[in-house]
Amino acid sequence: MPSETAPAPTASRHIEADAARLRREVPALSSVIDCFVPVLAAQAGVREEAPGWTGPLPARDEARLCAGEFLLSGSGFQDIAPCLPLAAARILPVMAASFPALARQLTALQAALRGPDAPLAAVAAAAFSPDRAAVPGVSPEVLGFAARQMAKPLLERQARDLAPLVQDIPWRRTFCPVCGDAPAFTRMLRVQDEAEYITGHGGHRFLRCATCETEWRYKRISCPKCGNEEPARLSVMHAEGRPFERLDVCEACNTYCLCLDCAEFIAIPDPAIAALAMLPLEMRAREQGYAPLVAQPWSASLERPAA
Amino acid sequence: MPKAFLIDTTRCTACRGCQVACKEWKNLPPVPTRQTGTHQNPPDLNPFNFKLVRFSEHMDKNGVVSWYFFPDQCRHCLAAPCKMASSDPAAILQDEATGAVLFTDLTAKEDFETIRGACPYDIPRQDPASKRLVKCDMCIDRVRANMLPMCVKSCAMGAMNFGERDEMLKLAAARLAAVKKTSPKAQLLNSDDVAVIFLVADDPLKYHKNAMAEAIQPMTRKQFMAKAISPLRRIGGQTVG
Numbered sequence: 412m413p414s415e416t417a418p419a420p421t422a423s424r425h426i427e428a429d430a431a432r433l434r435r436e437v438p439a440l441s442s443v444i445d446c447f448v449p450v451l452a453a454q455a456g457v458r459e460e461a462p463g464w465t466g467p468l469p470a471r472d473e474a475r476l477c478a479g480e481f482l483l484s485g486s487g488f489q490d491i492a493p494c495l496p497l498a499a500a501r502i503l504p505v506m507a508a509s510f511p512a513l514a515r516q517l518t519a520l521q522a523a524l525r526g527p528d529a530p531l532a533a534v535a536a537a538a539f540s541p542d543r544a545a546v547p548g549v550s551p552e553v554l555g556f557a558a559r560q561m562a563k564p565l566l567e568r569q570a571r572d573l574a575p576l577v578q579d580i581p582w583r584r585t586f587c588p589v590c591g592d593a594p595a596f597t598r599m600l601r602v603q604d605e606a607e608y609i610t611g612h613g614g615h616r617f618l619r620c621a622t623c624e625t626e627w628r629y630k631r632i633s634c635p636k637c638g639n640e641e642p643a644r645l646s647v648m649h650a651e652g653r654p655f656e657r658l659d660v661c662e663a664c665n666t667y668c669l670c671l672d673c674a675e676f677i678a679i680p681d682p683a684i685a686a687l688a689m690l691p692l693e694m695r696a697r698e699q700g701y702a703p704l705v706a707q708p709w710s711a712s713l714e715r716p717a718a
Numbered sequence: 719m720p721k722a723f724l725i726d727t728t729r730c731t732a733c734r735g736c737q738v739a740c741k742e743w744k745n746l747p748p749v750p751t752r753q754t755g756t757h758q759n760p761p762d763l764n765p766f767n768f769k770l771v772r773f774s775e776h777m778d779k780n781g782v783v784s785w786y787f788f789p790d791q792c793r794h795c796l797a798a799p800c801k802m803a804s805s806d807p808a809a810i811l812q813d814e815a816t817g818a819v820l821f822t823d824l825t826a827k828e829d830f831e832t833i834r835g836a837c838p839y840d841i842p843r844q845d846p847a848s849k850r851l852v853k854c855d856m857c858i859d860r861v862r863a864n865m866l867p868m869c870v871k872s873c874a875m876g877a878m879n880f881g882e883r884d885e886m887l888k889l890a891a892a893r894l895a896a897v898k899k900t901s902p903k904a905q906l907l908n909s910d911d912v913a914v915i916f917l918v919a920d921d922p923l924k925y926h927k928n929a930m931a932e933a934i935q936p937m938t939r940k941q942f943m944a945k946a947i948s949p950l951r952r953i954g955g956q957t958v959g
Contacts, residue, residue, distance in 0.1 A: 607729075
């Protein structure tokens with residue numbers, strides 16, 4: 412795992428500052444930034460406020476981890492339902508302002524979560540299986556979307572507490588060592604070490620979990636979906652003038668994954684803002700028939716490639 | 719937020735990647751040179767080399783020769799004597815956001831020897847064609863775009879570091895403590911006064927005669943006089959011209 416310090420309480424400001432820079436650099440993304448950055452900032456605030464993993468940490472079984480069994484494979488995350496009122500109060504009003512077409516349903520959901528018989532368990536379940544939950548006045552699609560946005564920072568906060576348990580495990584899998592989900596984003600990071608030999612300029616490649624944002628090191632030349640390592644069937648797409656943002660494309664499984672090459676950066680941009688900046692690249696990849704390894708909230712509705 | 723470099727000479731292998739990367743990024747022309755019995759090449763900073771890895775050899779009392787490497791460059795002084803010595807306040811600027819000391823086209827009208835003499839590290843050079851004074855500009859174009867200076871990006875040994883000043887000072891203190899365990903004479907050079915902090919393991923003079931400023935004086939008497947008469951000199955120049 413990269414040795415980054417835990418996010419400071421200024422995480423929301425960091426996101427907004429990176430978004431302001433992106434807006435200056437790519438004005439065409441302004442409308443998407445206006446929609447999603449307030450939500451991302453609200454999520455960062457919830458991540459700071461949330462209690463995280465409560466009680467004793469799960470037992471760490473190194474043998475099972477080394478054999479490829481992720482940490483929460485037998486138990487899953489702790490129930491997020493008790494924290495949903497906090498997340499709803501912070502995130503749903505922001506979402507309602509960002510997505511006016513959904514405002515009525517989001518307001519209804521917020522009202523439902525405030526009541527004495529709040530369907531907390533149902534909404535928590537909707538984050539993972541939207542079709543199995545129902546809240547009056549809220550469509551399954553909107554419920555799933557809103558529930559995922561509320562659940563994400565709560566799960567990330569739990570995962571942050573669990574990260575030390577997998578920190579020094581030589582995990583080189585394509586799924587998260589904490590929760591087992593797929594990566595939605597990758598980064599090339601230069602990691603400072605005390606080695607007295609020449610180190611590569613490109614840094615190590617880290618995959619970032621779509622659900623809990625845990626990061627783990629992975630091979631640089633290997634598809635994080637199918638494991639293809641044939642150089643001739645792995646390629647990179649990037650936009651002119653922004654070589655540090657790229658899509659790693661696998662011709663073997665027709666999948667792409669977002670990658671931010673941080674080797675040249677002074678300050679590492681927030682991963683969510685970096686992912687948002689790659690929306691034009693994602694559109695190009697979809698047009699060429701590639702599918703995302705995991706869709707981002709802003710790219711989920713892009714046209715799916717023909718089967 | 720002011721920026722700073724930490725140049726850890728204990729990690730430098732004198733590969734000169736930084737020197738070449740600087741030249742490439744700035745698109746500076748080649749300089750005729752010749753072998754002078756040292757790997758230091760070119761022999762000194764010049765208008766087309768803003769970064770130079772200096773080589774020095776020293777033999778100890780046991781006959782063991784040690785090689786000292788010093789990737790020399792502008793220190794981007796916090797209170798820059800070159801700026802104080804300039805006659806036109808717009809000739810040399812200090813970028814508020816980064817602390818970079820920047821020479822503008824107006825330096826062509828400055829007295830080169832006065833500006834060069836003001837620098838305790840003997841950094842400024844003059845372009846013979848444009849008469850502009852030149853030196854490292856911290857890759858300000860890259861830094862404003864959140865990109866590392868080229869010399870830092872190119873360093874494969876981790877000798878060149880760049881970031882927020884407080885972070886670099888922390889890193890410098892940590893590295894100094896580590897190096898001191900094996901090199902008791904290790905020190906940071908002028909770390910309170912400059913934005914380019916060198917960590918050396920031995921007497922700074924063994925690295926380069928201008929590795930360290932004895933004491934940065936805002937202005938010598940000579941520079942003060944030069945500055946005082948510079949408006950008159952310029953008027954005189956205009957009259958004559």
